């Protein structure tokens with residue numbers, strides 16, 4: 001484990017949300033100063049709800065510049081191959097938990113959902129999503145990888161992230177930016193996902209993992225050699241200091257790495 005990966009554990013999810021808010025605000029502001037836009041990718045799972053809590057619950061509105069969502073470009077680091085109004089859709093989850101709750105005064109983000117006309121051909125759906133990235137991040141052959149300003153990821157209890165599962169051949173992909181999977185161990189089976197190189201290519205990469213159900217896998221990821229093969233750990237290895245984990249105390253119970261200098265408040 002690169003010692004530079006930040007692992008921060010907070011007593012409560014409320015505390016975590018406040019720190020995540022400050023981190024995303026910093027990330028937004030530095031992106032605005034670079035290119036006057038904020039290119040973010042999000043995952044599903046528990047993340048959208050915590051993200052909404054973090055971003056839409058101001059702590060001291062007078063003391064900080066607000067988010068300007070009109071300059072946000074929101075992509076899906078992974079998505080289930082289902083209609084956008086399906087209960088399993090990450091787009092639907094992000095929309096209901098977060099997008100629909102953004103106050104009008106803070107602007108409307110540009111959102112890039114999957115093309116559901118391609119639900120019967122998920123390799124084509126993955127290619128189409130890659131072309132969406134190409135259009136936003138410049139031509140495919142002039143940019144080796146899209147560089148996100150912020151990747152917001154989750155960690156499954158088996159160490160998966162996005163729809164990159166432990167032992168999957170997809171983890172070996174070095175060329176394609178977006179991949180399809182039709183046998184996901186976590187339902188639903190058909191999904192599209194960023195490849196590992198793209199999921200590791202953010203100026204900032206945040207993992208959000210909370211609750212006691214994560215403590216075993218976090219021990220494996222942070223404290224063991226064998227854990228290095230897990231998808232989340234591979235992102236830690238590739239991106240090092242660009243990675244920050246936001247966790248709560250239940251999730252890091254027994255994690256040695258969390259007891260060293262990498263933990264505490266940001």
Ligand SMILES: O=C(O)[C@H](O)[C@@H](O)[C@H](O)[C@H](O)COP(=O)(O)O
Nearest residue numbers: 043044045046154155156161162
């Ligand atoms: O669509 C998905 O299935 C998610 O994007 C997935 O990769 C998720 O991030 C992890 O499974 C963690 O989920 P939790 O935060 O709910 O544990």
